Amino acid sequence: MVLLGVTGPLTGRIVTGNSDGFWGPDLSSAPDFIAWYELWLDEMAAGHDSRALELTSPASRSAERRARPTS
Numbered sequence: 459m460v461l462l463g464v465t466g467p468l469t470g471r472i473v474t475g476n477s478d479g480f481w482g483p484d485l486s487s488a489p490d491f492i493a494w495y496e497l498w499l500d501e502m503a504a505g506h507d508s509r510a511l512e513l514t515s516p517a518s519r520s521a522e523r524r525a526r527p528t529s
């Protein structure tokens with residue numbers, strides 16, 4: 459679950475969490491949505507996965523395809 463604060467002290471901040479209760483919420487260190495989005499884009503471009511958000515970067519998917527045996 460990803461939440462964007464729209465009012466109060468967390469306005470513009472991103473909070474990630476798990477609706478199943480496996481782990482508590484995590485407040486992003488980015489000061490606002492644009493900074494968070496740019497950081498996320500950089501992480502995806504570098505091939506880092508976001509397991510908390512169940513997102514796989516394009517670079518990781520390409521590596522997985524190359525590692526699969528072909529028939």
